[in-house]
Amino acid sequence: xxxxxxxxxxxxxxxxxxxxxxxxxxxxxxxxxxxxxxxxxxxxxxxxxxxxxxxxxxxxxxxxxxxxxxxxxxxxxxxxxxxxxxxxxxxxxxxxxxxxxxxxxxxxxxxxxxxxxxxxxxxxxxxxxxxxxxxxxxxxxxxxxxxxxxxxxxxxxxxxxxxxxxxxxxxxxxxxxxxxxxxxxxxxxxxxxxxxxxxxxxxxxxxxxxxxxxxxxxxxxxxxxxxxxxxxxxxxxxxxxxxxxxxxxxxxxxxxxxxxxxxxxxxxxxxxxxxxxxxx
Amino acid sequence: xxxxxxxxxxxxxxxxxxxxxxxxxxxxxxxxxxxxxxxxxxxxxxxxxxxxxxxxxxxxxxxxxxxxxxxxxxxxxxxxxxxxxxxxxxxxxxxxxxxxxxxxxxxxxxxxxxxxxxxxxxxxxxxxxxxxxxxxxxxxxxxxxxxxxxxxxxxxxxxxxxxxxxxx
Numbered sequence: 001x002x003x004x005x006x007x008x009x010x011x012x013x014x015x016x017x018x019x020x021x022x023x024x025x026x027x028x029x030x031x032x033x034x035x036x037x038x039x040x041x042x043x044x045x046x047x048x049x050x051x052x053x054x055x056x057x058x059x060x061x062x063x064x065x066x067x068x069x070x071x072x073x074x075x076x077x078x079x080x081x082x083x084x085x086x087x088x089x090x091x092x093x094x095x096x097x098x099x100x101x102x103x104x105x106x107x108x109x110x111x112x113x114x115x116x117x118x119x120x121x122x123x124x125x126x127x128x129x130x131x132x133x134x135x136x137x138x139x140x141x142x143x144x145x146x147x148x149x150x151x152x153x154x155x156x157x158x159x160x161x162x163x164x165x166x167x168x169x170x171x172x173x174x175x176x177x178x179x180x181x182x183x184x185x186x187x188x189x190x191x192x193x194x195x196x197x198x199x200x201x202x203x204x205x206x207x208x209x210x211x212x213x214x215x216x217x218x219x220x221x222x223x224x225x226x227x228x229x230x231x232x233x234x235x236x237x238x239x240x241x242x243x244x245x246x247x248x249x250x251x252x253x254x255x256x257x258x259x260x261x262x263x264x265x266x267x268x269x270x271x272x273x274x275x276x277x278x279x280x
Numbered sequence: 281x282x283x284x285x286x287x288x289x290x291x292x293x294x295x296x297x298x299x300x301x302x303x304x305x306x307x308x309x310x311x312x313x314x315x316x317x318x319x320x321x322x323x324x325x326x327x328x329x330x331x332x333x334x335x336x337x338x339x340x341x342x343x344x345x346x347x348x349x350x351x352x353x354x355x356x357x358x359x360x361x362x363x364x365x366x367x368x369x370x371x372x373x374x375x376x377x378x379x380x381x382x383x384x385x386x387x388x389x390x391x392x393x394x395x396x397x398x399x400x401x402x403x404x405x406x407x408x409x410x411x412x413x414x415x416x417x418x419x420x421x422x423x424x425x426x427x428x429x430x431x432x433x434x435x436x437x438x439x440x441x442x443x444x445x446x447x448x
Contacts, residue, residue, distance in 0.1 A: 001341070010342075010346065013349075013350060013353065014353070015349050015350070015352075015353045016346075016349075019349075121396065121397070124396040124397070125396075127396070128396050133345075133396065134345060134348050134349055134352075134396065137345065137346075137348070137349035137352070138349060138352045138353075138356075140356065152307065152308060155304075155307055156304045156307070156308075159300055159303055159304055159307075160300055160304070162300075249343075249345050250343060250345055250346045250349075251343060252343055252345075253343030253344040253345045253346070254345065255345070256345065
């Protein structure tokens, strides 16, 4: 069987089509917000929130919930709102708060899973959740519809409030001074970020989510300078790397999450070189 | 002059809003079209023999990641895959249940990081004895048909093996 014949054969399996569809949508949404997060110096918020999601998944598993999504999403949204709204008057600053919540949730989550094991292969399930080795290839049609609906919502909100998000990203104080409700848009950003994190766990696992958010934005910034061009380039890079990562993974048998991150690192390297060449 | 500026600003805002609505509608249409393609695409199943001329899903020819996901999809909807023929390679493990007075036979397939094995129950066709099965931990290749049986009021799924090859 040639590579093309094998690819066509693999695409006859519905789980491959589901994985590609959801993978592309998640990559698109995460890259849209990635630029904002990198510029607001909140790159690690994804890592913090994903560990909160891991802790919630642990609680849901211990409680034997059939579908943990409806517990993970609200808890992650609440955590995101609390983290991003602490602001300058907070007793614990942004990065310290993220670190505290991140490691706390990860530690407590793993402790709960060990105290109340609900599966024969605990280490394997934890590994799959942390690194997203095959989660994206085990989605049901319901999962696909849910991801598609949430991705459409995230994209629509980003497009509708693009100018406000732009203002809040670059100068929050000035935006508030001009009468725009900066706190409201920060709240919207917090909710969108949480939704994207919960979706992205399926693609790359909880530990590698930051890569999905950071690398496309940083790659685009090597070459482009305006907010719009960086955002558009970031989306293209993220989608291409996600699709490439999934394809390489199913062909070579590598874990999906790590392969996508490796593709993004490769993309960053290429854009770094292009940036050096174009600036000469 | 001020009213002229205001009117121009209002028009620009209207134009921007119309553009946004158009973009959002286009995105929604694209996503809806993609969803329809997914739903209407052929799926391999009992009647869909798109894999090979011999109608065998050959996990030995797939990557470990793909095989893991394919097996997972079978066990997500086991009733829909009864009669499906597969070929798989893995490690053989027997299990003796004293309460039932019989052996159960399993083949273990590991995924890429080796953390999430798939354990499939199988039985040799006919009336095999324990000696007809390979030694424990042997690397084996089986070709079998997905089937089910009832035991103590529960339905269990297994592979009725037509052909078993011991690799080592």
